[in-house]
Amino acid sequence: MNPLKLIVIGAHRLETRLDAARFRLKRxxxxxxxxxxxxxxxxxxxSMVTFSGRVLEEKDLGDPHEEAHxxxxxxxxxxxxxxxxxxxxxxxxxxxxxxxxxxxxxDGYFAFDLATAGLPVNxxxxxDVHLQLAEQVxxxxxxxxxxxxxxxxxxxxxxxxxxxxxxTIIRTYATDFFRMMRVLFLNNAxxxxxxxxxxxxxxxxxxxxxxxxxxxxxxxxSSTWNIYDLLLAFLDVHGIPRGPLLLRDLGLDQxxxxxxxxxxxxxxxxxxxxxxxxxxxxxxxxxxQQDPALYSQAIQRHPGRVIAxxxxxxxxxxxxxxxxxxxxxxxxxxxxxLVQDTEAAAQHAARRGLIRWSEVSTVHRxxxxxxxxxx
Numbered sequence: 001m002n003p004l005k006l007i008v009i010g011a012h013r014l015e016t017r018l019d020a021a022r023f024r025l026k027r028x029x030x031x032x033x034x035x036x037x038x039x040x041x042x043x044x045x046x047s048m049v050t051f052s053g054r055v056l057e058e059k060d061l062g063d064p065h066e067e068a069h070x071x072x073x074x075x076x077x078x079x080x081x082x083x084x085x086x087x088x089x090x091x092x093x094x095x096x097x098x099x100x101x102x103x104x105x106x107d108g109y110f111a112f113d114l115a116t117a118g119l120p121v122n123x124x125x126x127x128d129v130h131l132q133l134a135e136q137v138x139x140x141x142x143x144x145x146x147x148x149x150x151x152x153x154x155x156x157x158x159x160x161x162x163x164x165x166x167x168t169i170i171r172t173y174a175t176d177f178f179r180m181m182r183v184l185f186l187n188n189a190x191x192x193x194x195x196x197x198x199x200x201x202x203x204x205x206x207x208x209x210x211x212x213x214x215x216x217x218x219x220x221x222s223s224t225w226n227i228y229d230l231l232l233a234f235l236d237v238h239g240i241p242r243g244p245l246l247l248r249d250l251g252l253d254q255x256x257x258x259x260x261x262x263x264x265x266x267x268x269x270x271x272x273x274x275x276x277x278x279x280x281x282x283x284x285x286x287x288x289q290q291d292p293a294l295y296s297q298a299i300q301r302h303p304g305r306v307i308a309x310x311x312x313x314x315x316x317x318x319x320x321x322x323x324x325x326x327x328x329x330x331x332x333x334x335x336x337x338l339v340q341d342t343e344a345a346a347q348h349a350a351r352r353g354l355i356r357w358s359e360v361s362t363v364h365r366x367x368x369x370x371x372x373x374x375x
Contacts, residue, residue, distance in 0.1 A: 034057070034058040034138070034141055035055060035056070035057060035058060035086055035089075035133070035137045035138060035141060035144055036055070036056055036057075036058040036144065036146070037053055037054075037055055037091070037131050037132075037133065037144060037145070037146035038053055038054045038055075038056060038146070038228070038229070039051070039053040039129070039131055039146050039147070039148030040052050040053050040054075040148070040225070040228060040244075040245065041148065041149055041150070041151065041232075041242070041243070041244045041245065042112075042129070042148065042149070042150035042151070042244060043150055043151045043152070043153075043216070043218070043244045043272075043275070044116060044127075044150050044151070044152040045116075045152065045153075045275055045276060046116065046122075046152075046155065047115065047116055048113055048114060048115055048116055049095060049112075049113070049114050049116055049127070049150045049152070050111070050112070050113045050114075050150075050275075051093075051095075051111070051112055051129055051148060051150050052109065052110060052111040052112070053091075053109075053110055053131065053146070053148065054083075054085065054104070054107075054108045054109050054110070054225065055085065055086040055089045055091065055104050055108045055110065055133065055137075056083050056084060056085055056086060056108055057083075057084035057085075057086070059083070081224075081226050083108075083226055085104070085106075085107050085108025085109075086104060086108050086137060087104055087105065087106050087107070087108060088103050088104060088105075089103065089104045089108070089110075089133060089135065089137060090102075090103055090133065090134035090135045091103070091104060091110045091131060091132070091133060091134065092131070092132045092133070092134040093112045093114070093129060093130070093131050093132075094129070094130040094132075095112075095114050095127070095128075095129050095130075095150070096116070096117075096118050096119055096127065097118060098114055098115070098117070098118070100112055100114055101134055107249065109225075109249065116152070119152075122154070122155050123152060124152050124153060124154035124155070124214065125151070125152065125214070126149045126150070126151055127149060127150050127151075127152060128147060128148075128149055129147070129148040129149060129150060130145065130147060130148075131145060131146045131147070131148055132144065132145045132146075133145075151216055151243065151244060153214070153215070153216040153276070153279070154213075154214055157208075157213060157214070157215045157216060157279060158208040158209060158213050158215050158280075158354070159208075159215055159279065159280045159281060159282055159307055159354070160215060160216045160217070160218065160272070160276060160279050160280075160281050160282075161202070161205050161206075161215065161216070161217040161218065161243075161281070161282045161283075161284065162217075162218045162220055162269055162272060162281055162282070162283050162284070163202070163217060163218070163219055163220070163283075163284040163285070164219075164220065164221060164265075164284065164285040164286060164291055165219050165220075165221040165223060165231060165245075166221060166222070166223060166286075166288075167286040167288045167312065167314050168195075168284055168285055168286045168291075168312055169194055169195060169198045169202070169219075169240060170193070170194055170195070170234060171193045171194070171195065194234075194238045194240065194370070195312070195341070195342055195370075196341065196342060196366070196367040196368075196370035196371055197341065197342035197343055197346070197363045197364070197366045197367035197370060198238070198240060198342055199238055199239040199240045199366060200342075200346075200359070200362045200363040200365075200366040200367075201342045201343075201345060201346050201349075201359075201363050202217060202240055202241050203239075203240075203241055203359075204346065204349070204355040204356070204359035204362065204363065205217070205282065205349065205354065205355060206241045207355070207356075207359075208354070208355065209353050209354060209355060209356060210356075211356050211359075216243060217241050217242075217243035218243050218244050218246065218272055219231070219235075219243055219244070219245045219246065220246045220265050220268045220269060220272075221245070221246070221247055221248070221265070222247075222248050222264060222265055223247050223248065224247060224248055224249070225247045225248065225249055227247075228245060228247060231245055231247075232245060246268040246272075248264045265290075265294055266294050266297060266298070269283075269294070269298050270298070270301070273298065273301075273302050273305065279305075280305050280306070280307050281305060281306050281307065282306075282307055282308055282309070282310070282349075282354065283295045283298065283306060283308075283309040283310070284309070284310045284312075284345075285309070285310075285311055285312070286311060286312040286313075286314045286315075287311050287312065287313055287314055287315045287318045287319070287321075287322050287338060288314045288315045288318070291311060292309075292311050292318075292321070292322045292325045292326075292336065293325060295309045295311075295329075295336065296325050296328060296329055296336070299329055299332050299334045299336075300332060303332060303333065304333060304334075306334045307334070307335070307352070307354065308334070308335045308336070308337065308348070308349070308352065308354075309329065309334070309335070309336040309337070310337055310339055310345040310348070311336060311337065311338050311339065312339060312341075312342075312345075313338050313339060313340050319338060322336070322338045323338065326338065341367065342363060342367060343360070343363050343364050343367050346359065346360045346363040347360055
């Protein structure tokens with residue numbers, strides 16, 4: 001066996017035992033703080049829904065506001081990363097009257113796949129899920145519940161959108177490590193900055209060519225689940241349409257440690273394609289890292305299903321590489337465009353009949369307003 005794999009397996013076993021021992025000690029000594037369920041938005045199709053979440057000791061992250069001091073944001077980020085998970089806890093879910101139960105894994109994660117039996121034919125939209133801990137983890141805390149939702153797209157959706165997050169809708173400066181760390185740790189959902197016009201463009205894609213559709217949007221990122229709440233709040237604060245966020249679990253498990261963030265993203269994209277086998281897609285990413293290559297692989301594996309891939313130009317040194325990939329994509333019957341800003345993508349989408357032409361003016365106005373708004 002590969003020496004690195006042996007090291008990772010050994011480290012994972014040690015980490016699991018230490019975490020389990022720490023949890024047992026805290027529980028025995030009464031040191032466990034309040035426990036919470038952190039639900040992740042799920043998604044579904046005509047036959048099943050899938051959703052997940054995590055059970056953790058509750059952290060006081062505070063309420064993000066524009067006047068927050070940098071040390072408040074740093075403290076909140078530290079608590080996100082230094083999460084205290086609750087392993088092997090029994091979690092009960094109820095969807096559309098169907099109860100189901102599972103246990104969290106070593107890192108406090110749980111997942112459900114449930115049939116959509118009983119829903120009206122061609123039901124679509126957001127559907128409620130009720131989550132509850134099926135056991136009392138701390139003696140002083142009452143019933144622990146959490147609401148969640150799953151998105152079932154309409155069967156006649158024009159298309160679905162799969163979008164990257166970092167340097168695609170939110171400025172993270174992923175190609176500049178120190179600047180990226182400063183933005184990540186010293187800002188919050190209200191002080192982090194979206195790219196100009198993103199909210200209007202994504203809303204236009206959601207509404208589609210007739211302005212009345214409800215096309216689903218999925219967000220796939222190499223970011224860790226630990227900052228899920230920050231990213232979801234960012235979408236809400238800046239008026240960007242909600243959609244399931246598919247993030248990455250970091251750990252010493254060989255399936256997490258050895259696999260790169262880019263492989264993770266391709267796996268998530270593949271799962272969405274398989275989940276909606278008759279849906280066409282629009283892919284949105286950036287030129288900073290591997291999005292063009294990943295999207296090219298998706299297009300090769302699923303010929304005829306990607307209408308267009310928009311790549312935000314954030315790294316001038318990668319332009320020739322993106323152009324080469326775009327030419328390869330063209331031979332596959334799809335289209336990849338390197339765009340300077342959101343308005344350029346909106347103009348192309350309008351020309352292709354993916355959004356209404358009137359939405360381009362809306363994107364332009366929002367872009368100008370975003371430029372004038374001080375960060």
